Amino acid sequence: MRLILEGKINKLYVQSLCMVFFRGEKFPENEQNPMGTIYVKTTESQNGINAICELTYKDKNASTSAFVEFEPCDSYERTCKCAVGKAVYLAGKELTGREAPWGILTGIRPSKVADELLSRLSYENAHKVLVEKYLLAPNKASLTLDVAKNEAEIFNKYGEDTCSLYISIPFCPTRCEYCSFISYATKKLFDLIPSYLTRLYEDIREKCKIIKELGLKLVTVYVGGGTPTTLNEEQLTSLLTVISDCVDIDSLDEFTIECGRPDTITQKKLEIIKSFGVKRISVNPQTLNDNVLLSIGRRHTVKDFYDAYKLVQNIGIDIVNTDLIAGLDGDNFESFKSTVDNIIKLNPNNVTVHSFSIKKSARILQNDSSIYEYSGDFAVSSVDYAYNELVSNGYVPYYMYRQKNTVSDLENVGYAKKGTFGIYNVLMMSDNHTVFSSGAGATTKLVKNLSINKEILRIFSPKYPYEYLQDKQDSCKAILNFFN
Ligand SMILES: C[S@@+](CC[C@H](N)C(=O)[O-])C[C@H]1O[C@@H](n2cnc3c(N)ncnc32)[C@H](O)[C@@H]1O
Ligand code: SF4
Incomplete structure (x- = not known):
């Protein structure tokens, strides 16, 4: 155009x-x-x-x-x-x-606008501005104001003297068709895991040392990816041993490991995770529709999800999240409704409802560029249904972000039972919280002087594991320079 x-x-x-x-x-x-x-x-x-x-x-x-x-x-x-x-x-x-539900708001975090409005207007007047000036659909105006109020609970609790640590494990059992994250998913590339972990351990130790030197309080640790449980039991144990050597796990407010793919979860891995004091995990069905799971290349079935979920329930991790995607090709309103109903029956603490987004580097697009024409219109009623059912079952929307090229221009929303908000998810989106990162494809975000002339510095790790192994940049020096 x-x-x-x-x-x-x-x-x-x-x-x-x-x-x-x-x-x-x-x-x-x-x-x-x-x-x-x-x-x-x-x-x-x-x-x-x-x-x-x-x-x-x-x-x-x-x-x-x-x-x-x-x-x-x-x-x-x-x-x-x-x-x-x-x-x-x-x-x-x-x-x-x-019509577009988010009107003229195109940013990743609409709740930032809502937050600013709530700082000077009542809820009703802020709602009016969102609908009349920013042209939001009334239900999206309410959603974004509710999220802003819930996010504020977390933002207000964590000041400039706190920080988080993100650890990246960019490996997965297979590559999902819609995924754009950096992740290695072939046997040949798995050969890199041992040297990747050796480099990662050095990186984690360095970052933890800096956190101590700076006198910051580490409040959350998030091990994400990829799928961290792609690691075998021995590798998982060594990773968690390094983390627990560097971090006082009992003092954390949250310690998350994404287990994501049910086909990577075993009783033994969960026992290891539990024994190291992990407080939050994700087990993600995306959809409870076997045909769709097959077509998106996830390699696991609905039964695999239920089996993995049962293991998780028996092991007793404090907080369990499940990720869903609305609008996937092959799903429809009825099948997504049934997914939501069945997930609610399991009663996880957190449910994150994503809307299918067509990413430039996803295989689905590389194989078929006409996917841009896919409308996935049923996603609109699907996310509305998820909102209504989750809210009436005691969940509240507490974090949200939007992405480009999403079906019907919809959003991704994290819902949680009261007292179980995913703290890292909220903090990492704020420009007021320092996040140290270790591993490939991860971003360290440093913030200082929140009250006067706020400064932010982002340091990007090399994107791919093989680049990360060869990386010579001294991020520690850049971090210390920024804070001193
Ligand atoms: C960082 S991914 C990793 C989670 C984990 N590896 C898994 O797949 O179960 C986090 C979540 O983003 C969502 N997601 C990833 N790609 C997406 C896409 N193209 N459209 C919508 N949601 C997507 C999925 O729900 C996924 O569980
Ligand atoms: S969606 Fe998750 S499991 Fe699938 S390739 Fe991406 S990171 Fe890996």
């Missing part, structure tokens, strides 16, 4: 809004015969900003305008963004006939 912008307009914002209506759309410069053109222009008057949008796509066109008044609580940039957002949104809606 060709983009023509006149005025103070953020190009990336217009592109993201276009992708809400035209999934997977690209915006190359100097494209000869583009499928569509979008022209946006802003003009300023004494009272506010006016934006016009002319959108042409294939043989259709739409022309809209939007005016947003200056308000003392909003910066010039935000007023401009709202005017542009409204004009583009209305044009997209007119041309495609589709």
Whole structure:
């Protein structure tokens, strides 16, 4: 699609809004015969900003305008963004006939906007602003305000003197078709695991030493991936031994290991996990539909999930999470409804409902680019059903994020029974919490001076395990420099 912008307009914002209506759309410069053109222009008057949008796509066109008044609580940039957002949104809606539940909000964390509104308005007035100014569907406005309120419980508890540690195990038994995470999933690449672990242990020791030197209080440890339980029993024991040598596990508020794939869970591995004081794990069915599990390449069946879940229940880990994905190709409203109903019967502490998102590096897209045309419309009623059922069964939405190219532009929501919120999930999304990371594909995020001139530094580890093994960057020096 060709983009023509006149005025103070953020190009990336217009592109993201276009992708809400035209999934997977690209915006190359100097494209000869583009499928569509979008022209946006802003003009300023004494009272506010006016934006016009002319959108042409294939043989259709739409022309809209939007005016947003200056308000003392909003910066010039935000007023401009709202005017542009409204004009583009209305044009997209007119041309495609589709509504987008998140209106003109395209960011990863809509609850950040809700949080800012709640700091100066009542819940009802914040809701009104989200619906009228940001064009959110009323149920999404309520969801984001509820999440913001619940997130705040965690944000307020953990100050600048606390931090978290993320440990990356980028290996999985097989690669799921929809997945874009860095993860090695072949026998040949598994040969790297021993040297990867040796390097990782050094990394964990270094990060823990720095945490102590800086006098920070480590509050959560999260071992993720990939699928950490791809490691065999011996490897899992050695990893947990290194962690427990460096960390006072009893003093942590949360210690999570993603077990994710039921086909990696055994009684023995759970005993090891339990014996090292792990407080939270994930066992993820994604869907309780065998045909879909087969087509997404997860290699496990619904029965495997139930068997693994039973082992977990018997072993008695404090908090258990299950991940689901709404809108997968091959599922439908009835089958997803049945998944939600059956998961609720198991009564896990946490349920995370993702919406199917088509990622650039996923195999599903590389094998078939027409997947962008897949609508997965039933995901809308599926996530609404999940929300209603989970809430009426005592779960609350406590964290949320959005991704690009998601069916019906939906969101990912973490639900939890009171008192069992996944603390790391919330903290890692905030720009107010330091997270140290060890391992390939992980990001260390450092924050300081929260009250005056906040500073943030992100340090990226090499993406792939083989790069990580050869990496010579001295992240410890960069960390100490930042804090001193
Ligand atoms: C970091 S992944 C790892 C979890 C674990 N390896 C597993 O697959 O069970 C966390 C979750 O993100 C969700 N997810 C991954 N790719 C997705 C996609 N393309 N669309 C929607 N959800 C996705 C899945 O629910 C997955 O369990
Ligand atoms: S979805 Fe999970 S199990 Fe599947 S490849 Fe990605 S990280 Fe591995």
